[in-house]
Structures are given as structure tokens and as C-alpha cells.
Amino acid sequence: MTVSGAARGMLRTEVDRSLKTFLDHQRAVGGGPDVVPLFDAAEDFLAGGKRLRPAFCYWGWKAGGGGDDPAVFTAAASLELLQASALVHDDLMDNSDLRRGMPAAHRRFQALHEKEGWNGSAEQFGAGAAVLLGNLLLLWSSEMWRTCGLPAEALAAAQPAHDHMRTELMCGQYLDLLEQAHGENTFESALRVALYKSGRYSVERPLRLGLTLATRGAPPWTDALCSDYGTGVGIAFQLRDDVLGVFGDPSQTGKPAGDDLREGKRTMLIARTLAAAPPEAAAVVRRLLGDPALGAEGVATLRTIIQESGALAACEEMIKQYLHDALEALERAPITTEARTALADLAVAATTRDT
Template identity: 75%
Template sequence: MTNDAAGMGTLRTHVEQALGEFVERQLPSGGEPEFRPLRTAADELLAGGKRLRPAFCYWGWRGAGGTDEPGIFTAAASLELLQASALVHDDVMDKSDLRRGMPSAHRRFQAMHEKSGWHGSSAQFGEGAAILLGNLLLIWSADMWRASGLPREALEAAQPLHDHMRTELMCGQYLDLLEQAHGENTFESALRVALYKSGKYSVEHPLRLGLALAGRRLEPWMDELCTGYGQRVGIAFQLRDDILGVFGDPAQTGKPAGDDLREGKRTMLVARTLAAASAEDAATVRRLLGDPALDESGVETLRRIIRDTGALQECEELIGEYLGKALTALEAAPVTPEARTALEELAVAATSRTM
């Protein structure tokens, strides 16, 4: 996504300023030395990211007639803390070594333990510290939301939606684990994971929050926009993420090539591959998928099968279909003209990204 899309340059500046000021109040950079590694890990994690969730929230607000004020930038920025919490926990569950080109939180804390020569298991310390960091970020996201400075009646109108979003995110993470444990997946189950793990809290719910904050309640057209546009963009966003997890450039994604294959992610890409593969190729996929020691040769074998079965092309076509239907739904919504343009740009940027 470029900074020009949907005014992302200005929005990013406001979001990053709000995040920096909030985190400084929670853990001052010159505070207790024992807590500085937590602060450093949080700072580096929050320094990256596409700021998509704040953008959908902000343009939902503007679409329902809201005007620029510091409170909306702070409320929208709090979604980055929720995202950071999910990433930290996700990396622990997936045993990922890298996040955005840097050591993941649990690997960072593990290295700190090893370098310091402390007692006990460095891996266990790293995972424990990362879980606590993720919990801390989750708590902060709620605190920042409540202390955004927006009118009390606006926050009260949106609070049930905010609570529901966090619940669905955790349930989505569980569904992802469950699919990997089952070892097989269908189109329907892969789509459900895509929707609950990422699609809803990345697009639909941030948009819904912005609309509710500005409108003080959800009108029928707002709900239709969130499902017709928000859900579809969210699913397409996750499908793009699934493709990048297999075919993405590590220099762009910040993660090793094929990490989703090593982790055994049961995505739509995998479901489509197994449905179309020959018996021999399907057996190869089942044997290699989820192998933590999968080397580059194994990754390339799986990529070849995914391409040859047409699964990659099918997923690209699905992204196009979801995007097209989402933009049609957006055309019918009575949002402000500026918000309509911005939401169209965001939808295209979110589903055609390279990282």
C-alpha cells in the first residue's frame, strides 16, 4: 500500500503519534530497567505494519459523517495494539522465528535469557515473556480505546462491537489451531478460518466500529456495508495473505519463504490443492505439509503442486470475485463521497499487496 492510498500518509502520522504517546505513559522509556525489554519489544513491533485496521475504522467514521478530531485517531490507533497482541501470540503458537524481518518476540526474549546466562530453559522463558507481552498489548488496546477522548455516548454505542471483535479474534485463532490438528480441511472450513481469524477483525469490525462511533448506533445500511463490503474485503485480504505465506518474497513479507507450509496452515490454497491433486501429489502434500524441517526443495515441490493443480489461479480468481462484489456493495452505500473513494482504494490496496 502506498502512502497516497486513502490518505494513508497523514493517517499513519496521526496513528503513530497516538501510539507513541500512549505507550510512553504506560511504560516510560526511562522507567524501571527490568521492564525496558518489554518496552523495546513493543516499540519495534508497533513500528511496523500497514495500519489497515485504523484506516478502515477512520474511514467508517468519516463515511458516517464524522469529522477529524484527535479522539478518532486515538481510538483507531488502539486497534494496532490488538493486532500486535495477536501477532505475538500467533508467533508463539506457530513457533515463528521472524516477524517483519526481525526476531519474533519469543525469540527475542529467548536470546536475552541465553545471553544473560540465566537459570532454566531459555525457550520456556522466551515463550512465557512473549505471552505476557501479548497479554499486556491486549490490555493496552482496551485502555487506549476507552481513554481515546471520544464522547461517552459514542464509546458506549460501539463498546459491544469492540468486545465482540476481540472475542471473535480469539475464536478465530482457535479455529486455526483446530484445522491444523484435524489435518484435513474443506473449502467451507478454510473460508470460515479466513473470515474469523483475520477477515472480520481486519476489515469488517474496524469499519463497523468507525460507523457506530460516528452514528451512535448502526443503521441498516451500515450493517449491509459491513457485511457486503467489509466481510468480502476481509476474506480477500486473508486469501492474499495465504498466497504470500507460500509464494511471498521474504524481503517483502519479513518471514522465511514457505513458513505457512512448515506450520501446516490449512488455508483455502491447501484445500483447493488437495481437491484437485492426483493421488500421488495429494500424498506428497500431506507428507510435507506441517514439517518444521521442510527445506527449500520441499517448499518448491509444494509450490509446484499448488501451481499445477490450478489452486493458485483459483485463489487469485476468488480474490478478484470477492473484491468485485465488495466494490459493488460499496457503490450502494450512502457514505460520504470522500469516504467512498478512500474505502475503494483501501479495498484494492489490501487485496493486491505484496507484503
């Protein structure tokens, strides 16, 4: 049994409608024609995405006994603004050129500067505008959450989890930078980054927000569901992201092939490769990883080493095991069949995707 396509489509439609309503309001009260490019960039950036975080929040709400209050879609949609903020800043930190097949925000604003022939450095303008866009999206995510229309007592009950999620995300981004700066990573450190940078804020925290909004408290079973199901799916989600960052099809991922290799991402895939590859092959990985000029031949070389070391197979097995354990935990939760089925479908979608 799976959740119907109509139900998935309804959720996306409602989330998209909430985002459009909010963005239209921001345009109406915005700072005039000169900031239109900022608003246009935000709108274009929000047009894509899988809406996974709002989906986990919504089905957490339903799992907690929440009704058909349309305000929950607005609360859930606010998480897309948080995600967009993180991606804008992430692309700038990684010096990425593309996101979802379009220019990354800093490249977009750099191109605007060059087209208009403005004074100063186009690259610096692009970077500064991207920082501001990311900050704006972060502020908007809080505003949309706060003004979603759910009862004040429900929002107050969920606020600590909401605050913690944003702090955790920023710490995870820093840990990601730190791993690249250190130059060597262990299984433990790679797993920590996977958990803090994406795993918790992509799955566990949205799920917890929905559950807490509905229950206005923390029944013991909600903690178990969030930690056992949410954390497991979240880690598997990030491990899949790491695999796609090396082996993904650019036509599906919207980013150049092997981008994570050029950026020197110290993922579980790389940690396992360095631990298992012969010394000569490990030396090649260390030499090529993080080279911004890495071409197709270098990407192919690293992919071969990763595969031959057994690291890719090991990460695939980890994803499978985390998903298996999460689904077992889901079966133990005292929730409706509809919510259980939806959360099972979301877990599979999050960990077997190709984008």
C-alpha cells in the same frame, strides 16, 4: 480518483503519534528498569505494519459523518495494539522465528536470556515472556480505546462491536489451531477460518467501529456496508495472506519462504490443492505439509503441486471476485465521495499487497 498520498500520510502520522504518546505514558508509569525489555519489544513490534485496521476504522468514521476530532485517531490506533497482541501469540503458537524481518517476540526474549546467562531454560523464558507481552498489548488496546477521548455515548454505542471483535479473533485463532490438528480441511472450514481469524477483525469490525462511533447507532445501510463490503474485503485480505504465506518474497513479507507450509496451515490454498491434485501429488502434500524441517526443495515441490493443481489460480480468482463484489456494494452505500474513494483504495491495497 484516489485518496491523495498526503491524506494517507496524515492518517499514518496521526496513528503513529497516538501510539507513541500512549507508549511513552506506559513507560512513565511502568514497573522500573527490569521491564524495559518488555516495553522495548512492544515499541519495536509496533513500529512496522501497514496500519490497515486503523485506516478502515477512520474511514468508517468519515463514512458515518464523523468530523475532525483528533480523538478518533487514538481510538483507531488502539487496533494496532490488538493486532500486535495477536501476532505475538500467533508467532508463538506457530513456532515462527521471524516477524517483519525481525526475531519473533519469543525468539527475542530467548536470545536475551541466553545473552545474560540467566538460570533455567532460555526457550521457556522466551515463550513465557511472549505470552505476557501479548497479554500486555491486549490490555493496552482496551485501555487506549477506553481513554481515547471520544464522547462516552459514542464509545458505549460501539462497545458491543468492540467486545465481539476481540472474542471473534480469539475464536478464529483457536479454529486455525483446530484445522491443523484435524489434518484435513474443506473449502467451508478454510473459509470459516479466513473469516474469523482475520477477515472480520481486519476489515469488517474496524469499519463497523468507525461507523458506530460516528452514528452512535446502526442505521440499516451501515449493516449492509459492513456485511457486503467489509466481509468481502476481509476474506479477500486473508486469502491474499494465505497466498503470500506460500509464494511471498521473504524480502517483502519479512518471513522465511514457505513458512505456512512448515507450520501446516490448512488454508483455502491447501484445501483446493488436496481437492484437485492427482492422488499421488495429494499424498506428497499430506506428507510434506507441517514438516518443521521442510527445506527449499520441499517448498519448491509443494509450490509446484499447488500451481499445477490449479489451486493458486482458483484462489486468485476468488480474491478478484470478492473484491469485485465488495466494490459493487460500496457503490450502493449512501456515503461521501471522499469516503467511498478511500474505502475503495483500501480494499485494493489490502487484497493486492505483497507484504
